[in-house]
Amino acid sequence: MIPAARRFTAASPLRNAVSTKISDSTVRRLSHYLRVLEAMHLQGEATASSDALAGRAGTTAAQVRKDFSHFGSFGKRGTGYDVAALVREIRSILGLGTAWNVALIGAGRIGSALFEYGDFRSRGFRIDTVLDVDPERIGVSWGSVVIEDISELERIVREREIDIVILAVPASQAQAVADRAVEAGVRGILNFAPEQLQLPEEIALQNVNMVMELESLSFELTRAGRAPESEALAG
Amino acid sequence: MIPAARRFTAASPLRNAVSTKISDSTVRRLSHYLRVLEAMHLQGEATASSDALAGRAGTTAAQVRKDFSHFGSFGKRGTGYDVAALVREIRSILGLGTAWNVALIGAGRIGSALFEYGDFRSRGFRIDTVLDVDPERIGVSWGSVVIEDISELERIVREREIDIVILAVPASQAQAVADRAVEAGVRGILNFAPEQLQLPEEIALQNVNMVMELESLSFELTRAGRAPESEALAG
DNA sequence: AGGTGTGAACACTTTCACAGCA
DNA sequence: TGCTGTGAAAGTGTTCACACCT
Numbered sequence: 217m218i219p220a221a222r223r224f225t226a227a228s229p230l231r232n233a234v235s236t237k238i239s240d241s242t243v244r245r246l247s248h249y250l251r252v253l254e255a256m257h258l259q260g261e262a263t264a265s266s267d268a269l270a271g272r273a274g275t276t277a278a279q280v281r282k283d284f285s286h287f288g289s290f291g292k293r294g295t296g297y298d299v300a301a302l303v304r305e306i307r308s309i310l311g312l313g314t315a316w317n318v319a320l321i322g323a324g325r326i327g328s329a330l331f332e333y334g335d336f337r338s339r340g341f342r343i344d345t346v347l348d349v350d351p352e353r354i355g356v357s358w359g360s361v362v363i364e365d366i367s368e369l370e371r372i373v374r375e376r377e378i379d380i381v382i383l384a385v386p387a388s389q390a391q392a393v394a395d396r397a398v399e400a401g402v403r404g405i406l407n408f409a410p411e412q413l414q415l416p417e418e419i420a421l422q423n424v425n426m427v428m429e430l431e432s433l434s435f436e437l438t439r440a441g442r443a444p445e446s447e448a449l450a451g
Numbered sequence: 452m453i454p455a456a457r458r459f460t461a462a463s464p465l466r467n468a469v470s471t472k473i474s475d476s477t478v479r480r481l482s483h484y485l486r487v488l489e490a491m492h493l494q495g496e497a498t499a500s501s502d503a504l505a506g507r508a509g510t511t512a513a514q515v516r517k518d519f520s521h522f523g524s525f526g527k528r529g530t531g532y533d534v535a536a537l538v539r540e541i542r543s544i545l546g547l548g549t550a551w552n553v554a555l556i557g558a559g560r561i562g563s564a565l566f567e568y569g570d571f572r573s574r575g576f577r578i579d580t581v582l583d584v585d586p587e588r589i590g591v592s593w594g595s596v597v598i599e600d601i602s603e604l605e606r607i608v609r610e611r612e613i614d615i616v617i618l619a620v621p622a623s624q625a626q627a628v629a630d631r632a633v634e635a636g637v638r639g640i641l642n643f644a645p646e647q648l649q650l651p652e653e654i655a656l657q658n659v660n661m662v663m664e665l666e667s668l669s670f671e672l673t674r675a676g677r678a679p680e681s682e683a684l685a686g
Numbered sequence: 687a688g689g690t691g692t693g694a695a696c697a698c699t700t701t702c703a704c705a706g707c708a
Numbered sequence: 709t710g711c712t713g714t715g716a717a718a719g720t721g722t723t724c725a726c727a728c729c730t
Contacts, residue, residue, distance in 0.1 A: 237698095238670075239698075240667065241699080241700095242699090247660075247663040247666040251645060265711065266712070272647065274647045278702070282713085282714080289712075290712095291712050292711085294708045295710080310666050311670055325567045329561050335661070341662075341665050403675070404669075418675070420668050420671035426571070426641075427576075430641060431485075431545050432475065432657055433655050433657050435545045437551070438545070440653065472720095476722095477721090502689080511722085512689090516690060517721095524690075527689085528729040
């Protein structure tokens with residue numbers, strides 16, 4: 217199912233060439249706007265100005281408008297954006313209409329937390345395949361999903377046409393498992409292992425590295441006090 | 452609310468030297484270099500050139516040198532960097548010499564995964580306070596740490612001089628809990644709730660939003676087929 | 687030679703400011 | 709009138725290229 221490419225070839229609802237590269241920050245903001253807009257929708261707000269949206273999303277009105285402008289013009293001058301319509305537009309831009317087939321590899325602590333993570337489900341990412349190496353885990357049921365043997369990875373990816381793999385294995389295993397997944401046809405990887413994966417260019421990769429986030433905090437806290445007198449570090 | 456910037460109005464109190472703003476990407480790369488260098492150290496490599504480091508970290512040699520140049524000159528021309536010394540330098544830059552007091556708020560599935568997350572410990576971030584609202588959880592022991600009542604948050608933060616809070620509570624609670632933590636003296640927050648926190652400027656904040664990462668993947672996969680010309684690798 | 691440190695060039699992102707439309 | 713959409717300006721981050729040191 218979902219023949220990857222060329223779903224927009226013919227009658228694309230998108231206007232002119234969207235072929236220019238969209239920056240990662242723009243994409244992340246779109247995801248953010250989407251969440252904000254869904255909340256506004258629930259609160260019964262029918263329209264939203266770029267200014268209102270910016271306030272809720274922690275950015276600026278100009279940024280909001282520029283972000284949307286890469287994909288078309290969705291607003292009404294003098295009025296703002298129709299919340300429900302904009303939700304649909306962003307979902308379409310992000311490809312959330314597609315029911316991606318997602319597999320989780322690694323049924324350890326992080327894996328299980330991710331599996332249960334309510335926000336994946338509510339946003340349409342259903343994990344219906346879980347793999348692990350540990351014989352103690354293989355065969356165990358998580359809800360309606362049974363943990364399967366990672367040795368079956370290739371067959372499973374092919375048969376179920378897995379698009380995205382969530383990688384929650386130890387760093388030492390990450391590259392090898394990723395290679396196998398890619399070889400079998402996976403197109404995107406969400407990597408939780410603290411390891412720099414080397415992948416073919418056409419494979420989409422997102423890393424989540426929580427240590428990096430904590431170390432960024434540490435850096436900021438360390439710097440905060442250094443304004444008046446730099447605590448010099450001599451050689 | 453939040454009287455934005457009123458601290459830097461007149462002349463900048465910041466000194467020249469090392470006080471220029473360091474970009475977030477630089478900080479994240481430093482964290483990455485550190486991990487790579489530690490691995491090289493274990494492998495017995497005594498020196499590393501910017502080129503070798505770049506290869507392992509997935510960036511460029513010029514980028515590596517520029518990143519370091521913001522903090523000093525740590526290399527030897529013609530030779531490269533002394534691995535052990537550079538590890539020490541980066542740890543110092545990131546403030547990893549400091550034993551930050553970290554509290555985890557939210558002992559649910561994500562919270563427990565984070566608590567057990569080996570990489571926090573091995574990198575020196577010890578979580579020795581865990582709080583939750585749920586009476587079923589309060590009093591339970593996780594290793595040597597006993598889950599405490601979140602109603603005690605203010606007292607605990609003050610008494611234990613908590614620097615950093617890892618926020619793993621539902622989005623609906625996140626802002627309120629963050630406000631209390633900040634009020635009690637916390638200086639940095641690692642936020643796992645999919646909620647845009649509004650905090651005073653001097654509080655360091657890092658967000659981890661896994662849905663956003665998955666949606667970025669979805670966007671890339673959706674766009675993949677739409678490239679103007681697939682640059683096939685010519686022989 | 688070999689590889690760092692860094693100003694200058696380049697590329698990319700954000701902000702400004704205003705024309706244009708509902 | 710009010711707010712979008714967008715070129716142009718300003719600001720940031722990355723890459724280049726080479727002087728300089730070991």
